[in-house]
Amino acid sequence: MTHAKLNKILSVIAVSLFAFIFIATIVFYIVSREKHGIFWNPNPAAEKITNMSAGSEKSMDAFTDIGQLRIFTRQTEEDAQAVVVVVSPWFSYPSEDKALFEELSLKERQIKAIFTNYFSALTFPQIKSKGEKTIKEELLQKINENLVMGKIRAVYFNDYIFIE
Numbered sequence: 001m002t003h004a005k006l007n008k009i010l011s012v013i014a015v016s017l018f019a020f021i022f023i024a025t026i027v028f029y030i031v032s033r034e035k036h037g038i039f040w041n042p043n044p045a046a047e048k049i050t051n052m053s054a055g056s057e058k059s060m061d062a063f064t065d066i067g068q069l070r071i072f073t074r075q076t077e078e079d080a081q082a083v084v085v086v087v088s089p090w091f092s093y094p095s096e097d098k099a100l101f102e103e104l105s106l107k108e109r110q111i112k113a114i115f116t117n118y119f120s121a122l123t124f125p126q127i128k129s130k131g132e133k134t135i136k137e138e139l140l141q142k143i144n145e146n147l148v149m150g151k152i153r154a155v156y157f158n159d160y161i162f163i164e
Contacts, residue, residue, distance in 0.1 A: 060153065061095040063104045066111060068159060071119040073127060083124040088158035089115060091143070093150065100150030107146065114142050124162065132160060 066089050072082040093100050104111070118139060119127070127135065136155045144151045 059095045060092045061101070062090055062092055063101065063152070064090040065105065065108055066090065066115075069112060069115055071116050073119060073124050074122055076123045076125070084163040085119045085127070086159050086161040086163065087115065087119070089139070090156050090158065091152040092154045092156070093152045097150045100147070100152075103147060103149040104152070110146060111143055114146065115139065118142065124164075127162075132157070 068086060068088045071085045071087070073085060075082045091104070093104070118135075122130075130138075136157070140152065140155045143155070
């Protein structure tokens with residue numbers, strides 16, 4: 001084999017490999033986007049919120065004690081059975097507000113009941129049409145209505161899954 005022939009073969013292999021990687025990346029992106037759909041909204045990790053705000057005058061902490069909740073949605077006449085919503089909520093709150101942290105800890109069951117009542121009152125199509133952002137805003141309002149010592153700043157979901 002001559003050097004020219006070898007260079008040509010190696011060039012074809014390199015271009016083919018590049019094309020394969022490029023096409024695989026595009027396909028993965030499209031499939032990943034379809035898989036998550038309108039309900040996928042990457043939330044920051046609780047540790048990231050705490051670390052990002054560390055040292056600032058408005059530093060935030062994360063309340064992550066709620067854990068994972070499994071809640072049945074309301075059944076419709078068309079559905080044979082309800083859909084299960086699996087959600088793992090957590091909240092951000094001002095880190096200097098120790099009284100609010102204590103209140104959140106004491107009202108953990110009440111906060112879980114807010115989530116349970118909220119999702120069990122809605123059908124799956126209603127939840128789907130509202131979207132995750134609206135649901136978070138409504139839950140934030142409902143939780144803050146039940147707090148006396150302060151207000152949480154945002155509601156985040158580590159898990160937000162529907163099981164049909």
